[in-house]
Amino acid sequence: MELTPLFQWIDTQLISLVEWLGLPIWFAELLEMVLAAVAVLLMAFLIVLFLVWWERKLSGHFQQRLGPMRTGWHGWLQTIADGLKLFQKEDIIPTNVDRKVFFWAPVVCFASSYAAFAVIPWGEGVIPTDLNIGILYILSITTFVVISLLMAGWSSNNKYALLGGMRSAAQIVSYEVPLTLSVLGVIMMTQSLSMVAIVEAQESVFSWFIWRQPLGFAIYLVAAVAETNRAPFDIPEAEQELVAGFNIEYSGMKFAMFFLAEFLNLFLVSAIATTLFLGGWQGPFLPSWLWFILKTTFVIFVIIWFKWTYPRLRVDQLMEFCWKVLLPLAFLNLIISGFLFRG
Amino acid sequence: MADHDSILKLLTERFPGKVSALELTPAQTAVSVEAASIVELFTFLVESADLKMNYLSTITGIDRTDHIEIVYFVSSLEHKHMLTIKTKVDRIGGKIESIQHIIPAANWFEREVWELYGVDFVNHPDLRRFLLPDDWDQGNPMLRDWDGRDFIRMPEVQ
């Protein structure tokens, strides 16, 4: 039940439509790109729908209570209710904010998470575009989140937002270093930056990079959790300390954008973990896109588990952990893998 | 180290005429002192090796309709004994020396008594209002005859 024949069929239909309309062929390619982007956007919304509900249910069950139960069967309509409610909220713009920056911060946050979805391999042949610099592109684009958090923190004209934004920027920028180094181990072994090449280098279950780079996987997981501002690294949006951090002055749809972007980021780092370490879409019997979704869901479950088990780290403990523990371990990983898998 | 009787004996011998023992409850060691000698008494309480009472639990006031009684509760962390000290000041315009330079904890307690009862603490470094709202202009609430804008007295039960 692979998706490649479906895409080829769509391709031929579009080309014949464009020829019938008398437009040049590149127009068909442009339409295909737009269709792919829209499809990924729809998938992204569906994913966030599921993830918000799933996190609330999981957090409830971890705390021996039930999560949402009233809106639909076991609360599966909860995300839709949240979204509709946020749509109806008044959009407050406080008086002394920097208006343009205040407006664009949530947009930049969402756009940078969404842009990284262009190179996620959902299955065999199901990738919007197979850039040959795949993983490098992702690491660069996700850095834009830092800019959007700084924009949000600074423009809100509120000392808590500023503190939250600054702490968040420091945290994300610091944790990018061990993240990149752990990914570098995988790239060394694949000898290519392309996402599809990385998946294809893990043909059998025993050649998954999680067995060949266990330390790299551990470092990647911890750094990825810190990148997405989730607990135990969520000091920038800690309720008890910073009254919602950089989010504090956002209401209504702008807040919904930040919320959406956080869950998209969660999915993104899990998808990258699946691709890099767990063999991507490889697997017997089931179609490739189903394997990808199952593996990504498993990684998301582990990350949600982290959030609701561990207490929050203080900001100085967080930074110390990154620079004094993760970074040396990442270098060690690089040295050992470089030696073991030489040639 | 000292017990009930020896503390009372120590204080009454050191300050004859100014300090006298009080019988409040069986558990309390209590003395009453003249308002003018409060600083001397506290200096002795803090510096004496037998007493070493440097932990001030609270300072509070009681409006006894013709005067205001100020009560100090001190105890010793080393010797683990406690003392209750009562003084009397005038109801309107009462003044007493501040003991803030001996025990710094008295700072907030004295501000509270000043705010709620109107007792002036001489030599207090920072006598400002802090418990009542910012725009308070209705006098000293804890006096028995006080009446304010939003104050409803409990009706007498027949």
Place this chain on the structure above:
Amino acid sequence: MGIISKLPVYMENVPGGTIVTTSLEKVLNESRASSLWYLLFGTACCAIEMMCAGASRYDFDRFGMFFRASPRQADLMFVAGTISHKMAPRVKLLYEQMAEPRYVIAMGGCACSGGPFYYDSYAVLKGVDKIIPVDVFLPGCPPRPESLMEACIKVQQKVKKEKLQDWSSDRRG
């Protein structure tokens, strides 16, 4: 949102148009009622009951309610605890910072009317409805979590009765 408040007037002229407005109203009201996010604000003992009601045994999340720390993102404020004259301007400020549509539950005796501090107290505001509009009064000292849930359900019922015509901000809270 002026267009939305004039929508029922236009739709009445279209045959069968009122079905659209009533269904739209129903969906929008249901979504707001099922997703009331409450402000993490509590002063005294009632705040502890509010925390209990949000925790495992009684669980507000079943109704889709969870806490947000910032008033800009909250829909519902429980005024939980005694409000003194010193705290009153801050409560008013928090209420004004909330984004509309917003609802208030006065939880416990002290917020309803001053509670045990009604007589002989110079410092307590006699009921929080002197400074902000309250939707549901919930007596109790403190009210049990089940009572608090009933108050939330009453707010949900109130939300579900709202009309599209009232969508301009000066008619609503």
